[in-house]
Amino acid sequence: MRPRLRPTSVSLSLAALVCGLLAGLPPSLAAPDASGPGATDAGDGRTPSAAPRLRVRTVARGLEHAWDVQQARGGRLVVSERDRARLSVVRKGRRRTLADLSGQVWVSGETGLMSIAVHARTRTVWACHGASVGSDDEVRVTRWRANRSWRRLSNPRPVVTGLPATSGRHGGCRLMLDRDTDALFVGTGDAAVGTNPRNLDSLGGKVLRVHRRTGAPMPGNPYADASSPRRLVWTYGHRNVQGLAQRRDGTVWSVEHGSYRDDEVNLLVAGGDYGWNPVPGYEESVPMTDQSLPGQQREAAWSSGTPTVATSGAAWVRGRQWGSLQGTLAVAALKGSEVLFLRFDAAGELVSVTRPPALARFGRLRSVTSAADGDLLLTTDNGDGDRVLRVSPR
Numbered sequence: 001m002r003p004r005l006r007p008t009s010v011s012l013s014l015a016a017l018v019c020g021l022l023a024g025l026p027p028s029l030a031a032p033d034a035s036g037p038g039a040t041d042a043g044d045g046r047t048p049s050a051a052p053r054l055r056v057r058t059v060a061r062g063l064e065h066a067w068d069v070q071q072a073r074g075g076r077l078v079v080s081e082r083d084r085a086r087l088s089v090v091r092k093g094r095r096r097t098l099a100d101l102s103g104q105v106w107v108s109g110e111t112g113l114m115s116i117a118v119h120a121r122t123r124t125v126w127a128c129h130g131a132s133v134g135s136d137d138e139v140r141v142t143r144w145r146a147n148r149s150w151r152r153l154s155n156p157r158p159v160v161t162g163l164p165a166t167s168g169r170h171g172g173c174r175l176m177l178d179r180d181t182d183a184l185f186v187g188t189g190d191a192a193v194g195t196n197p198r199n200l201d202s203l204g205g206k207v208l209r210v211h212r213r214t215g216a217p218m219p220g221n222p223y224a225d226a227s228s229p230r231r232l233v234w235t236y237g238h239r240n241v242q243g244l245a246q247r248r249d250g251t252v253w254s255v256e257h258g259s260y261r262d263d264e265v266n267l268l269v270a271g272g273d274y275g276w277n278p279v280p281g282y283e284e285s286v287p288m289t290d291q292s293l294p295g296q297q298r299e300a301a302w303s304s305g306t307p308t309v310a311t312s313g314a315a316w317v318r319g320r321q322w323g324s325l326q327g328t329l330a331v332a333a334l335k336g337s338e339v340l341f342l343r344f345d346a347a348g349e350l351v352s353v354t355r356p357p358a359l360a361r362f363g364r365l366r367s368v369t370s371a372a373d374g375d376l377l378l379t380t381d382n383g384d385g386d387r388v389l390r391v392s393p394r
């Protein structure tokens with residue numbers, strides 16, 4: 001297989017620096033018009049094209065470390081907060097608690113109540129969260145059923161257990177329901193243990209593919225017939241997977257944090273090795289995709305270069321109303337305090353990067369979800385006073 005070339009990072013890093021400076025200015029200077037036009041950095045040297053004007057509305061306030069937002073029926077949004085370990089339902093601008101999970105969720109560092117997935121028709125909710133099992137800590141995936149009014153959860157069932165956890169660093173953890181099958185994808189962190197990403201029997205530093213109800217390995221998994229944990233593994237060699245998104249063509253893409261360099265967006269291929277191997281110890285000076293390792297390592301479809309912007313959640317942009325941004329991958333950035341709209345061609349090659357200034361005024365952005373009408377839902381992750389934002393093109 002021809003190695004995938006990395007995009008030049010100079011223009012990307014300069015744009016990240018500019019957006020970082022803008023994010024630190026007062027809103028009146030950083031983004032004079034929250035519905036203003038976007039700026040496009042054409043990654044292939046073509047003439048840049050303008051993004052549509054954006055309208056940004058706050059649909060929920062008063063959150064702490066808002067990690068994820070997903071849609072349910074009847075205009076409801078389900079929101080997770082990491083440290084509070086609280087699931088909320090937001091409807092018509094009002095928030096109410098769906099479940100206080102603080103007695104069940106282990107919270108430490110980057111780990112707590114993290115990604116959620118919602119199947120609206122069956123009122124099923126999955127959450128990836130820290131958990132204490134006896135004297136040990138781990139990350140796991142649990143599912144519940146909501147009642148018809150979405151006021152309480154019942155019937156908790158563990159789906160995946162035993163994801164590694166140490167101090168809570170690099171806990172992952174992103175969930176995504178496959179559009180076409182009963183699969184649940186689980187992106188995990190390496191728990192800052194150097195041997196985890198390439199150890200196929202560790203569930204850390206992986207993307208897993210399991211049956212959404214039972215947690216069993218899905219047919220077609222590369223190691224589905226194994227008797228060990230590797231039967232759940234879809235891809236490996238990851239550092240800290242923060243985002244998963246399924247393109248219209250069915251392909252699945254991941255987003256992960258780099259070390260001091262190279263946040264990555266990866267096109268996932270079953271059995272793929274994505275090249276993170278920080279050994280001996282936890283040696284973070286090694287490349288994010290180390291081509292000196294045995295076998296083949298798949299290069300990133302996009303990488304930040306230096307410095308990183310701490311990419312996190314992602315969603316594909318749908319709808320003609322988005323104009324030049326239709327079909328791009330919207331990627332939230334924590335440190336960069338922005339949303340990057342990445343255009344890839346059918347083969348997965350980077351075409352352009354767009355960074356709308358209107359989205360660079362809200363601080364750290366954690367998750368991006370595509371709503372049923374094509375709007376984007378964002379969560380801020382600044383610690384307190386966090387919000388859920390709704391972004392509409394106009």
